[in-house]
Amino acid sequence: MxxxxxxxxxxxxxxxxxxxxxxxxxxxxNPRIPDGVEAVYRDALEASRRYPDDDYPDYREAAGEYVGCQPRAVIPTPGGLAAIRLAIEATVEAGDTVAVPYPSFGEYAREVRLQGADPQFVPHDEITAIDPADHALAVVCTPNNPTGEVVEPDALEAFVERCRERDTPVLVDEAFLGFTDRRSMAGQEGVIVARSLTKLFGLPGLRAGFAVATGESRTALETARRAWNLGTPAAAVGAHCMRQDxxxxxxxxxxxxxxxxxxxxxxxxxxxxxxxxxxxxxxxxxxxxxxxxxxxxxxxxxxxxxxxxxxxxxxxxxxxxxxxxxxxxxxxxxxxxxxxxxxxxxxxxxxxx
Missing domain, CATH: 3.90.1150.10 (Aspartate Aminotransferase, domain 1)
Structure with missing residues (x-):
């Protein structure tokens, strides 16, 4: 930073x-929460008297099943925004430019600026048509916030392929994708996915989410994340919620x-x-x-x-x-x-x- x-x-x-x-x-x-959350949280309070397992194996396994990726690709984070920050910190340097959609989530531009980099604003419905060659990172939000529409899968996949050819990573914010039946981009080469659990499962104060990445991006995010960055109650409740099909x-x-x-x-x-x-x-x-x-x-x-x-x-x-x-x-x-x-x-x- x-x-x-x-x-x-x-x-x-x-x-x-x-x-x-x-x-x-x-x-x-979501105005509703899954059954069993209170009991899981109570049990986690006693376990909170010890440090959490920094590998978070159960949480990673649940997240991998939830979005369809290998558990090893999951990077636990305290909320979706923490995943976004981690992705931008690991890929963007001072002086870089980042393609950012608008109107969209304001934290993208803020996090880019905190790195000393420059957000280049692109209409949200045109982001997959840009040439990513001159950018350190491209950001896609699907469904977009605040407009609400998903990015068409074919257009997103074609864009990711062009970004791979130019060595430009793509950050795909899927904070609200769980409300749809669309497939996640988790596990795709060259893509960092950011997911939030707190919206779909009605627990915004819990602060649970994760990033998904592969290859060198996965290594960078796993190295950069803070130790014990997800509290025991959040990890336990998050894993429980992700299994409530x-x-x-x-x-x-x-x-x-x-x-x-x-x-x-x-x-x-x-x-x-x-x-x-x-x-x-x-x-x-x-x-x-x-x-x-x-x-x-x-x-x-x-x-x-x-x-x-x-x-x-x-x-x-x-x-x-x-x-x-x-x-x-x-x-x-x-x-x-x-x-x-x-x-x-x-x-x-x-x-x-």
Whole structure:
């Protein structure tokens, strides 16, 4: 990490409310957790009186089965973001450039800058069409956050092949891929996959995830990761959750059904982006869309509309994600797909103006 970059870097805003009295649609977290989690956690507390096994054999085995790779390729990390940081630290040097999608997860650019490198922003739906030759790393997010669509497998595989030919590693963030039935890129040569467990399994405070890599990349990540970087409770609960196939299938079906129902309701008021993820990106319609004023005025008007909507929802006990914090968006909010009752309340609140 570059010391000068650390002194000038900013934090990145995220969703998520600590207020238990509100319905939080700003963070994309499964409202349910698998059966048996509490018992596994209690048992792990006693085991926490000793250091964890730094090889994490059970966790690696569960993760390998979960994404379809060899356990040895799994690098345990305390959350998906830790996997992203580890991948960027191990591949990027000061002065490098990194191809980063937008609008997308803001931590990619922050982590690149912390290395003293330069993020080169590419529209998220064009990232697989770039020439990776001049970049130290290319980043792909699938499903993309906040827009929600997966990258088509054929396009991603062709892009990875071009990157291999140019010795450019690809970081594929699959934080929300578990909500889909799409195949992981885990175990592919030249690819570093970052996975988060806390979203699909409804445990964001647990901080459990992993990276997957092969060859020299795997060696670099395994060497660079901190010793005991995953706590005993997180490792035990994470391994348990990754083996809950029925829970995953049920979650996917529920999210797919509720997402479609929520989309139909929200389209009465917003322009809603197609999504394969547990969230929907909504663009606010404004009077400025039919005006002939300058773009700056249109942006301010869209911003005012977002402010009004966020305040309206908060006054009624609902928190939405202000998507203006994502590069390139100025009149959008993002809403999570939750349970039926909570989704009904969201539609009621957003329709009562």
């Amino acid at each position: 570059d010391p000068d970059a650390v002194r000038t870097a900013d934090r990145v805003p995220h969703g998520g409310s600590t207020d238990p009295a509100v319905l939080d649609f700003s963070a994309n977290i 029925a829970f995953v299938r049920t979650t996917r079906e529920r999210v797919r059904s509720e997402r479609e129902r929520l989309r139909k309701g929200l389209e009465k008021r917003f322009t809603v982006s197609p999504s394969d993820a547990p969230y929907l990106l909504c663009e606010l319609e404004s009077e400025a869309e039919t005006a002939t004023d300058c773009e700056n005025t249109r942006g301010e008007t869209a911003g005012d509309a977002v402010d009004a909507l966020l305040e309206h929802a908060r006054d009624r006990g609902i928190v939405l994600r202000d998507a203006r914090t994502f590069r390139g968006l100025d009149g959008h909010v993002r809403v999570a797909v939750k349970g039926r009752e909570a989704n009904d309340r969201l539609l009621e609140v957003l329709g009562d103006e």
